[in-house]
Amino acid sequence: MNDHQLLRYSRQIMLPQMDIAGQQRLMQSHALIIGLGGLGSPVAMYLASAGVGQLTLVDFDVVDLSNLQRQIVHSHNDIGRAKVDSAADALHALNPEIKINTLGGKLTGEALTQAVQQVDVVIDACDNFAARFAINQACVNTHTALVSGAAIRLEGQVSVFPNAPDENANTPCYRCLYDDIPEAEARCSETGVLAPLVGIIGSIQATEAIKLLSGLGTPLAGRLLTLDANTMEFREIRLRRDPQCPVCSKSPDITRSD
Numbered sequence: 397m398n399d400h401q402l403l404r405y406s407r408q409i410m411l412p413q414m415d416i417a418g419q420q421r422l423m424q425s426h427a428l429i430i431g432l433g434g435l436g437s438p439v440a441m442y443l444a445s446a447g448v449g450q451l452t453l454v455d456f457d458v459v460d461l462s463n464l465q466r467q468i469v470h471s472h473n474d475i476g477r478a479k480v481d482s483a484a485d486a487l488h489a490l491n492p493e494i495k496i497n498t499l500g501g502k503l504t505g506e507a508l509t510q511a512v513q514q515v516d517v518v519i520d521a522c523d524n525f526a527a528r529f530a531i532n533q534a535c536v537n538t539h540t541a542l543v544s545g546a547a548i549r550l551e552g553q554v555s556v557f558p559n560a561p562d563e564n565a566n567t568p569c570y571r572c573l574y575d576d577i578p579e580a581e582a583r584c585s586e587t588g589v590l591a592p593l594v595g596i597i598g599s600i601q602a603t604e605a606i607k608l609l610s611g612l613g614t615p616l617a618g619r620l621l622t623l624d625a626n627t628m629e630f631r632e633i634r635l636r637r638d639p640q641c642p643v644c645s646k647s648p649d650i651t652r653s654d
Contacts, residue, residue, distance in 0.1 A: 397423070401493070405447050411612075418610035419447060425609040426450040428515040430503065430531060432479040433457075434594030435545050435601065436521035437469035442602035443519075444487040444494055448609060451487065452497040452515065455479040466591040504530060513538045517605050520544045520570075521598065525577040532570035535559050536644050541608050544570055545601040548589050550625040552597035555635065556604050556616040559644075567618045572638040593625045 397420060408414050427448050429436050432455040443451060459467075459474040459482050467479075474482035480498035487496055503511055512518055512534040520531050520542060528544065535542040535557065542557040557569050600621065607613045620633040639645055 401447070404491075404493075408446065413612045414610055418612055421610050422447050422606065423449040425517070426452070426515045427605055427609070428452045428454065428511060428518045429521060430454045430518065430527070431521035431523065432467070432469060432483045433463065433521065433523065434466040434589065434591075435547060435598040436519070437467045437483070438595050438598035439519050439521055439545075439602045439605070440469055440483055440487055441490060442599060443605060444491045444496075446602075446606055447491065448494065448606070450495040450497070452499065452511065453480045453483055453487075454499045454503050454511070455483075456500065456502045466589065466594050468595070509534045509537060512540050515540065517541045517543060517608050519601055519605055521601070525574070529571060529574075529577070532557070533643055536569050536571075542570065543601050543604045543608070545597045547594045547597045549587055550590055550593060552593055552623045552625070553620055554597055554600045554604065554616060555620045556608070558608075558615065558617050566637055568635050568637040569641065569644040571643040572641045573620070573635065590625060593623070596623065596625070 397416065402409065405419050409416055409419050425448050427443055429440050429451060432440065432453060440451065440453065457479050459470045459477050459479055461475055463470060464472060469483045469486045470479065478500050480500045484496045484498050508530060518531060518535055518540055520528055522528055532542060536559050539559050539561045541559060544557065545554045546552065558567055559569060604616050607615055618635050620635055622631045622633065637644065
């Protein structure tokens with residue numbers, strides 16, 4: 397680590413839980429961020445500014461005027477641009493020392509598995525269950541840690557799924573929480589979302605990713621943190637592995653990503 401990097405990351409390095417060793421681990425890490433909307437924007441900005449050495453950004457969409465209320469990595473001049481390109485420019489402006497890869501389409505099937513396999517942590521910042529289920533499947537298959545977040549209206553949630561290869565580990569995967577895709581899946585385009593809410597949830601996701609990559613603290617594994625922004629109340633729910641989970645049980649029904 398050179399003098400410039402020591403100065404850039406000095407406030408993190410001062411933390412005894414981080415120190416130089418933790419910062420170096422961050423700088424040698426690779427994170428995959430899927431979705432560059434309301435959640436992915438603060439995640440990407442904080443991981444870039446914190447010094448995660450390599451980021452792979454995934455999003456198939458372009459910047460729209462309605463995005464700017466909450467998707468803070470993009471600006472008015474980016475309207476019409478691919479979100480991955482807009483975000484990459486903003487992140488390089490924050491920290492030109494990190495490496496940024498962009499994937500400007502939908503990541504599915506074997507391509508998703510390969511992308512997940514190449515990184516140290518995956519941050520799911522998507523807005524639909526089908527994508528979340530596929531990402532979770534790929535993370536379980538490759539034993540890659542997953543940081544999952546969701547936010548809509550005035551409610552948000554975050555959890556961490558280590559997906560460790562240890563068969564004795566009792567932590568669940570994301571699919572353990574849901575039997576199937578809900579029939580009536582809510583979208584913020586239909587029900588609305590408060591702008592700072594996605595910033596709060598995305599910031600927690602970024603914190604959990606940094607903890608996983610640096611070895612700092614205790615991850616939010618086996619716990620679901622929920623937020624009701626209307627009353628500003630956090631609640632923690634303990635999670636257990638579902639022995640009948642079609643993804644992470646000993647005899648799963650699903651063996652590949654779709």
